Amino acid sequence: MDKPFSIGVDLGGTNLRVASVTRDGRIIEKIKISSTGDIVNSLITCIDRVFSSDIKGIGLAIAGVIDVENKSITSCPNLRILEDMEIVKIISTRFNVPVFLENDAYVATLGESVAGVGRQFNSFVLLTLGTGIGGGVIYNKSPLKIAAELGHIIVEVGGRRCGCGSLGCLEAQASARAMVEIATEGIKGGRATVMMGHAGGQYHTVLPADIYKYALEGDTFAIEILKNAGRYLGAGIASFISIFSPQAVILTGGLTGAWDIYVQEAIKLASENSFKELFAKTQIIRSSLGDDAGLIGAACLTYSK
Amino acid sequence: MDKPFSIGVDLGGTNLRVASVTRDGRIIEKIKISSTGDIVNSLITCIDRVFSSDIKGIGLAIAGVIDVENKSITSCPNLRILEDMEIVKIISTRFNVPVFLENDAYVATLGESVAGVGRQFNSFVLLTLGTGIGGGVIYNKSPLKIAAELGHIIVEVGGRRCGCGSLGCLEAQASARAMVEIATEGIKGGRATVMMGHAGGQYHTVLPADIYKYALEGDTFAIEILKNAGRYLGAGIASFISIFSPQAVILTGGLTGAWDIYVQEAIKLASENSFKELFAKTQIIRSSLGDDAGLIGAACLTYSK
Numbered sequence: 001m002d003k004p005f006s007i008g009v010d011l012g013g014t015n016l017r018v019a020s021v022t023r024d025g026r027i028i029e030k031i032k033i034s035s036t037g038d039i040v041n042s043l044i045t046c047i048d049r050v051f052s053s054d055i056k057g058i059g060l061a062i063a064g065v066i067d068v069e070n071k072s073i074t075s076c077p078n079l080r081i082l083e084d085m086e087i088v089k090i091i092s093t094r095f096n097v098p099v100f101l102e103n104d105a106y107v108a109t110l111g112e113s114v115a116g117v118g119r120q121f122n123s124f125v126l127l128t129l130g131t132g133i134g135g136g137v138i139y140n141k142s143p144l145k146i147a148a149e150l151g152h153i154i155v156e157v158g159g160r161r162c163g164c165g166s167l168g169c170l171e172a173q174a175s176a177r178a179m180v181e182i183a184t185e186g187i188k189g190g191r192a193t194v195m196m197g198h199a200g201g202q203y204h205t206v207l208p209a210d211i212y213k214y215a216l217e218g219d220t221f222a223i224e225i226l227k228n229a230g231r232y233l234g235a236g237i238a239s240f241i242s243i244f245s246p247q248a249v250i251l252t253g254g255l256t257g258a259w260d261i262y263v264q265e266a267i268k269l270a271s272e273n274s275f276k277e278l279f280a281k282t283q284i285i286r287s288s289l290g291d292d293a294g295l296i297g298a299a300c301l302t303y304s305k
Numbered sequence: 306m307d308k309p310f311s312i313g314v315d316l317g318g319t320n321l322r323v324a325s326v327t328r329d330g331r332i333i334e335k336i337k338i339s340s341t342g343d344i345v346n347s348l349i350t351c352i353d354r355v356f357s358s359d360i361k362g363i364g365l366a367i368a369g370v371i372d373v374e375n376k377s378i379t380s381c382p383n384l385r386i387l388e389d390m391e392i393v394k395i396i397s398t399r400f401n402v403p404v405f406l407e408n409d410a411y412v413a414t415l416g417e418s419v420a421g422v423g424r425q426f427n428s429f430v431l432l433t434l435g436t437g438i439g440g441g442v443i444y445n446k447s448p449l450k451i452a453a454e455l456g457h458i459i460v461e462v463g464g465r466r467c468g469c470g471s472l473g474c475l476e477a478q479a480s481a482r483a484m485v486e487i488a489t490e491g492i493k494g495g496r497a498t499v500m501m502g503h504a505g506g507q508y509h510t511v512l513p514a515d516i517y518k519y520a521l522e523g524d525t526f527a528i529e530i531l532k533n534a535g536r537y538l539g540a541g542i543a544s545f546i547s548i549f550s551p552q553a554v555i556l557t558g559g560l561t562g563a564w565d566i567y568v569q570e571a572i573k574l575a576s577e578n579s580f581k582e583l584f585a586k587t588q589i590i591r592s593s594l595g596d597d598a599g600l601i602g603a604a605c606l607t608y609s610k
Contacts, residue, residue: 065582074582123451139451144444146428147550147583154540154578155462166543166578235459238471243548245452273459273471277370277379278452 003054004028007047008111008299010291011035011079012063012104017291018046020055021299025115027292039081044094057098057302058091061107061294063134068145071101077163100301104128104294105150109136110143111297112250117288124248125150125240126287129233129255132163133171137244151175155235173232176208176255179225183211186221193221212258223261230262234269241274241282252287259286308359309333312352313416313604315596316340316384317368317409322596323351325360326604330420332597344386349399362403362607363396366412366599368439373450376406382468405606409433409599410455414441415448416602417555422593429553430455430545431592434538434560437468438476442549456480460540478537481513481560484530488516491526498526517563528566535567539574546579546587557592564591 004020016035020028029050033042047058064076071088092099102110109126112118118126122141128134133151137144151171152164159168160178172178187196187203195214198206214222237249255262267284287293309325321340325333334355338347352363369381369388376393397404407415414431417423423431427446433439438456442449456476457469464473465483477483492501492508500519503511520527542554560567572589592598 065580139449144449146444147547147580149547149550149580149583152547152580153458153544155459157460157536157540157574164580168540168578231462235462235473239458239544242452242454242457245454269462273473275370275452275454275457275469278454 002028004050004052005054006056006299006302007050007058008061008107008295008297009043009047009058010061010104010107010294010298011082012061012294013291016042016046017295018050019295019299020050020052021296023303025111025296025300027295030295035079039079040085040087040090043091047091047095051095055095055097057100058095059100059102059107059298059301060087060091061102061104061298063104066101066103068102073101098302102298102301105134105148106136106143107297107301108252108293109138109297110300111293111295112252112287112289113138113141113143114300115289115296116293117285118248118250121247123244123246124250125244125246126250126252127236128253129175129251130253131175131177133175137246139244150236150240153236153239155232170232170236174229174236179208179211179229180206182225183222186225191221194219195222208255209257212261215261226258226261227265230265231269233262234266235273237266237270237284238274241270241278245278246282248283248285250285250287252290252293256286307333309355309357310359311361311604311607312355312363313366313412313600313602314348314352314363315366315409315412315599315603316387317366317599318596321347321351322600323355324600324604325355325357326601328608330416330601330605332600335600340384344384345390345392345395348396352396352400356400360400360402362405363400364405364407364412364603364606365392365396366407366409366603368409371406371408373407378406403607407603407606410439410453411441411448412602412606413557413598414443414602415605416598416600417557417592417594418443418446418448419605420594420601421598422590423553423555426552428549428551429555430549430551431555431557432541433558434480434556435558436480436482438480442551444549455541455545458541458544460537475537475541479534479541484513484516484534485511487530488527491530496526499524500527513560514562517566520566531563531566532570535570536574538567539571540578542571542575542589543579546575546583550583551587553588553590555590555592557595557598561591
């Protein structure tokens with residue numbers, strides 16, 4: 001079972017990541033390069049390096065809206081160039097194997113269900129907590145083919161403006177990007193915080209990890225930012241529990257690093273704001289695959305059809 | 306096809322309702338009586354009146370949390386007496402046909418998909434807008450077997466207290482009960498409104514239909530109540546669109562009578578706060594069956610297994 005079976009490609013992050021994966025969802029070889037420059041050439045070079053005669057197909061994960069039936073990209077805000085490109089055709093012609101295309105949160109969910117901590121559950125909700133917030137839903141062991149734009153539910157009517165144009169999305173209230181913006185706005189507005197002196201006064205360079213560090217050091221504003229964001233995340237988790245009654249909510253992405261404040265506050269709010277019987281049946285846990293979930297899930301696209 | 310095939314029972318409302326239904330989901334005979342008094346005796350009497358040798362099964366719809374596998378009622382706040390009763394066993398022993406049990410919003414969704422406006426869609430979200438708010442989700446032509454407590458998503462963190470114990474549920478912010486409470490609180494708090502003089506000063510008897518009537522007559526506070534509730538409903542609808550990307554959101558229940566203010570405000574907010582491509586693909590429409598959806602859906606339980 002150590003032979004590679006398919007290739008997973010994750011174009012969702014700031015890096016282009018490619019891996020050869022076995023039939024049972026284990027990564028054999030993994031490559032990561034920056035996704036700036038000529039993306040198609042980089043992609044072909046990377047795939048070529050892990051390609052072999054054993055490879056039965058290639059799966060591509062994209063951060064954006066995918067038209068799965070037409071194998072085309074409806075919208076890809078971070079890599080606009082892909083929108084006008086028949087990327088599936090280009091790759092399948094070059095490597096002569098079937099090529100599949102899906103949303104990156106969808107494939108992360110699939111990967112987690114095939115090879116991660118999600119294997120033990122018939123149903124779970126995955127949330128990717130980073131610069132943005134995404135997600136997917138496993139129901140009866142398979143991903144639901146729905147938009148699952150879980151980061152864009154409205155948790156605050158008339159709230160903060162989201163990148164998507166709406167007001168008060170979960171992503172606008174609880175993502176890493178939101179926390180950095182709230183920190184910057186607060187400092188500009190005169191909030192007393194040690195973050196003001198970050199990097200010799202370059203407070204606009206503060207990262208989510210910095211906010212967490214300052215919070216651990218006792219900075220009131222930093223704690224407030226993480227807790228408020230956590231409360232909105234908790235509202236989202238409570239809503240997903242009320243809707244899907246999943247066996248688990250699996251959390252992944254950089255913000256899980258702030259588990260002790262951000263995620264704990266979310267769990268507290270969710271526990272107080274969902275049906276007791278449903279909450280009691282839901283495990284809220286960390287992904288076991290991290291970034292690999294997307295690579296494995298993308299590779300799985302080739303054998304889940 | 307005009308022969309009765311099964312019986313649907315709806316115990317979800319203030320009345321006990323029973324109907325004989327054809328195999329293709331048409332009601333032949335329908336009975337309605339008050340659900341006070343000895344509920345089991347009333348139930349048996351009503352079923353008996355529409356029962357015949359053609360009847361292949363009976364479906365019961367209950368407003369509460371159902372343990373479908375064990376055919377038992379986990380929680381039924383409006384008819385607590387049913388919680389300690391083996392109602393399925395009682396009815397199946399008495400009539401000697403299979404008896405099924407489901408949540409009332411679930412069966413309304415099933416009914417709408419079998420015999421209502423939902424027939425034309427592969428996927429839709431149904432919302433029952435009344436004293437409380439419930440719902441169900443059709444995916445690939447079948448109801449998702451999830452909690453679908455759509456009225457209990459959190460639309461206002463730290464908002465109004467819901468009957469379920471949470472703060473800021475959709476039901477606590479946008480249901481008929483919420484609107485009446487907000488009206489009463491406002492009048493007590495000194496808000497200028499003609500509702501103060503309702504029924505000769507008996508303002509606590511004001512009904513949602515009265516609030517709508519006063520709003521149409523131009524009462525500012527009545528308009529504000531309906532529009533605010535509508536905005537929260539819109540946040541819910543936007544969230545369901547972002548999650549499920551349904552072909553339709555179907556609205557039913559008494560509050561659809563206030564369509565021009567309440568639902569219109571909801572549609573406006575949802576249109577501004579969901580992905581344009583997803584919103585454009587979603588029809589927001591009225592149920593074609595109204596209260597009959599539950600009866601038909603309950604009857605359908607007998608042949609959807």
